[in-house]
Structure formats: structure tokens, C-alpha cells
Amino acid sequence: MNAHPPETQLHDYVDGLLGETEQRAVERHVRACDACRAEVEALRALTARLAALPRAIAPETDLLPGIHARIRWGSVDARVSSADATLSPAAQQHRRAGVAGAPEVPPQPVRGIPGGRALSSRFDARQLVRPRRSLATAALLLVAFGAVLALLFTREPARPPIAAGAGHEPGALSPAVEFRALDARYTAAARELLAELESLEDELPPGTLDIVRENLRAIDRALDEARLATASDPGDPRLARLILAAHEKKLDLLRRAAALSVES
């Protein structure tokens, strides 16, 4: 095999999904080709990294009392290790699929349609579902952001909870301010991921973005209603719980839509 193996074949090689003869042929090429060897090593490294991630970072049931306590009473320690930030549901998705990242690949011509590049990426299953490293990374980071936020709120206050409405530590942000900041960050994360999705519209199955947008509108309506209600009680943990749940749904919806273009 002198020509570089196609990207899809490299993925299958790393995944061990090639037939014996094909596997050997790719292996010979990879041994002799620095570029392909580097690509294979990168794929393996990412696969190993994803495989090492925990299956779930979903908060355990005792997370929410911690969130409530932090929203109502405490300031938070915003220092979170970069290692923590890698724990994301998106990663689980990739891990579940046994996926590794890959560089961007230009659209391939449609068979039988000379120069038909504009439509070429649509519904070529192998190309459609191949991961783009940039998007995979974005998805990892964005959804990790949710995990980071959860981590922030799971940290127990350094002091026993005090009565609602009482003061908080000097210099610490008030729970209401903290919650608004959290709300804004979730909103920004969702906006960023939506922009990423919109840039990949041609690579998503037709209609996907319309479905996503329609459902995002439903979630946004819910968020607006809940936010209005918080005006009368900014520290109410029950409202905070509903708002956080809606935010998580929004990020999850965007993550799942992104996975349609990145997963294998």
C-alpha cells in the first residue's frame, strides 16, 4: 500500500475493525509513513484518554443538597483542576462508541457528480459520522463546563449553613449573584455550542438543526419563566434546581446534536 489510507480506514485500523489482510496492509503502511504513524498515534492517545474517563459524571443524588447549600448560603471556590474539566458526558459518548478524534477532512466529490462537492458530505455515512477533532474537543470542553459547575457546587461550605437571608462571608459573592453568574455561564456555553453546530449544518442530517432550535426555544421559555420566579426569591433552591435541570437539558441536547456529526 503506497497511497495514504483514507481517514476512515485509519479509524477502523485503530478500532481493530479491518479484515486481517487489510489490517496488515495498513500496518505496513503506517510503519513506513511518518504522517500516518503520527495520526494513528494521535488517535490511539485520544482513544486511551477517552477510555480512561469515568462512565458517568452525572451528579449523585446528594449533589443537589450541596448545590442548594451553595446557592443559598455559600461562596464557592472557583479553582478547579484542569483534570477535572476533562470529565464530560461527551467523552462518555465517544468512549461508548469507541471513537477517536481525527483531523478535518475536506469534502469528497460525490460519485457520479463531477465537482459535486457542495452536497458531497451529506449522507455519506462514513464521512458524516467521522469526528472532527475540533468539534470533539469543543464538545468535551463545553460539557465539561457543566461538570465543572457541578463540582463547584458540590463543595461543601467551610462552615455550617446559616439561616437563609443572613449575611455571608465578607468578600464573598452573594448567592443570588453567584447564581446569576452561573446562569449566564450556562447560557454562554449553550450559545457557543449552538454556533459550532450551526457552522456544521451541512454535515448534520437534514432537519437536525430545526429540531434543535425548536426544542431550545421550549427550554428557553421554561428558563425565562423560572428566572422571573426567582425575582421574588433569588435564593430558592427548588427554583435553582429547576433552572439547572433546564440548563443541563439544553447542553445535553446540543451535545447530542454535535455527536451526530462527530461520533462513529
Add this chain to the structure above:
Amino acid sequence: MRTPMLALLCLALSAGGTAAQQRLDHRRPLRADGLVRIHNLVGSTRVTGWDRDSIVVTGTIEEGGGRFYAGGGVEGVKLGVEGGLPKADASLHVVGSAPAHLEVRVPAGARVWVRAASANVEVSGVTGGIDVASVTGSIRISGTPREAVVESMAGDIVIEAADPMTVRAKSAAGAVSLSGGARDASITTVTGDITVSNGVYERGRFESIDGAIRFEGDLALAGDLEFINHGGPVELRLPANVSADFLVNTFRGEVENAFGSYPMRTGPDLRGELTFSRGSGGANVVIRTFKGRVSLKER
């Protein structure tokens, strides 16, 4: 833009017209617990578990529907339909390729992974793990998979468990129906309805934004179920002799409780919280809504 699109369409249609429907008959050995990965975006995919250590793919690919591929070894097989000529509707919007209809028989213990766009997917008789995702295609799972992870954007999801299983199901606009019981169930929608019925449920979390959530199952002795909705109703139909501790929390939703008490309403939004126990308790039921109606009914 319109002219090139027309030209492409004509090419696509003429090229598609020259190819005959493909009939598939592909067979290869596969370990009893091997991995099967299937891509078929348009059409249908039916996966059935059987008691042989091999995989058989039959079916058809319509004219212009792409090319069948399969690779791998006894540990894992990857198959599907790739390419396919773009197909446009009357307004020249590309709507996908022509459909492929795959019938796939796999070892019952295989782990099955399926991706679809508008294709409908059915999986039955598989006891290994199942992971299926679609965009608008419906998904139906039946049998006793070890674990089912099922996601769709707008397609309906139906899961019929022969025995209690572990289920993760998500849809945005599609409805999700689960029956047969679950050891651990998590179902999430945005506007799609959620229906849970027939069987014993040990641990479950059922969430929506505007979809209706309806539960007609039985609670395990120490079951732990949570229902969260924003605007959609939550309705639980439970046996008259149900034994559980209940917490109902709603801001603007009405509460109908056939089991006794009603929530105390306080605050400007008439928010209410209701806690009560039936029987000797044991199971734990939590319901939270913003404005969705909560109904607790006897069945």
C-alpha cells in the same frame, strides 16, 4: 445557485435511475459477545438476536441508495450503507439518499450499536448492551438487553423490556415509552411525552420540559423514583395499596391527590409542597414541576 442545484438533481436522478435495487446477503462469523456497529441513515434497520455465532445481513438498498460495506473480524463487525446519491424534494432541498432496508441477525449476546438519521430501528432478542441513536427515525427495543442506551432527536422511542433492565433514553421532541420494569431507568425529553407502565421500577428519573409524564408501573419495595417537569403534567396512577413516601413540589401547578392530603400554598406564586406517606412507606417518590399539573391517582 438554483441552476447548479437543478443540474445536480438531474445528475443524481439520472444516475440513480440506472442502478438497480441491490439485494443483500452477507454472512460472517462473530463471537457470541462480539460488537456490531451499524450505520444506516435512511430506510430501516432491524436487528434480531439469534443463538448462532454468526452475523447475517439481508435486505435491500433502493436505487441510488449507496453502497453496502462490512468489515471486521470475529471480535467485532462494522457494517452499513455509505455514500448514496443525494436526493432532493420538489423544492430542491436535499433530503437524504434513497432508503436501505437492513435485516441483521446477530448472536444474542452481541453488543449492538446502531446509528440512523430518518431510518427506523428495531432491535429484539439481544441480551448484550444496546446503543441506538437516530435523528427522526423511530426506535423500538424489545427483549432483555443488559443495558439500553437509546437517543433520538425527534423520533419516538418504544422500549419493551421482558425483564427489568437498565435503560437510558433521551429524545427531544419524540415520545418515549417504557414498559416491563427497570432496575434503573433514566428518561429525558424536551417536548416529547414519557409513558412508563407495566412492571416494577426500582430506580428511575423521568424528566421533561413540556412533555406529559405518565407513570403506571409498580414501585419496588425500596424504590426511588423522581419526576421533574416544567410545564407538562405529571400523572402517577398507582395501586390503592401503594406503600411509599411522597414529596410533591410545584410552583404554579395544580395538584390532584387521590391519596389524601393537598399541599399548603404559600408565597406570591402559590408555590406548594406536599409530603405524605402511604402504607409503611419504604419507596421514595419525588415530583417537581414549575407549572405542570400533578395528579396522583389510584388505578
